Amino acid sequence: MLGDLNKGEMIALLENQVIGRLGCYSDGETYVVPINYVYRNNAIYAHSGPGKKIDMLRHNKEVCFQVDEIKDTFSWKSVVVWGTFEELQGEERQQAMQGIIHRIMPLTYKPSQEVSHGISSGVHQQIIVYKINIKEGTGRFEAHDEL
Template identity: 65%
Template sequence: MLGELNKKEIVDLLKSQFIGRLGCHANGETYIVPINYVYQNNAIYAHSGEGKKIEMLRKNPRVCFQVDEVESMFKWKSAILWGTFEELKDMERQQAMQGLILRIMPNTNDPGRDPSHAISPELRNSLIVYRINIEEGTGRFEFHEEQ
């Protein structure tokens, strides 16, 4: 059976996952990249070093975010969301980073590592912490009862 996820099911999917794909577009180019995230209060929180993604997000803050849960070819859920990128500062930045650490660390194979993704310690304070304010979304699923 194919179907649509309702809002609660989309939120449950967002809360259950911690890796999604962020799509951005600037200067006639589209870029899609996987990110670690945490979902809270109708927003996606993530972090990044400087680079192509951040450059593009600053030029055009309108984004698309996709997350899925795939158990098999015929049992999956997927949601696509649209929203706006916003860099976080000061206390809000610190709180979001703490939330990311708490969400990501239990899902690593090496709990002694932090979610800085090989960014040197002297550059960690320059990490960009951001929020995607979700404005709309849609979700689909496929599920077949075993016979």
């Protein structure tokens, strides 16, 4: 059976996952890249080092984000949201980064040895912390009852 996820199911999927795919578009080029994220208050919070993704997001703030949970070919859930990129500064940046660290680091194999974009090597200020303010979204699923 194919179906639509309701708003609560969409939020639950966004809250429970930590890796999604960010799609951006700039100067005739589409770019889709996996990111670690945290969902909170109708926004996707993430961080990145400088590079192509950030350059594109700064040029065109309109983005798409997709997350899924796949059990097998015929049992999955997927959410796609559209929104706008916003770079964070000051206290909001710090709080978002703490939320990302607290959510993602416990899931790493060796959290004390993992380095994400040079955070523990003293280049913390080069990290771009951002959020995607969600404007709209859709969710779908496929599920089949066991006989």
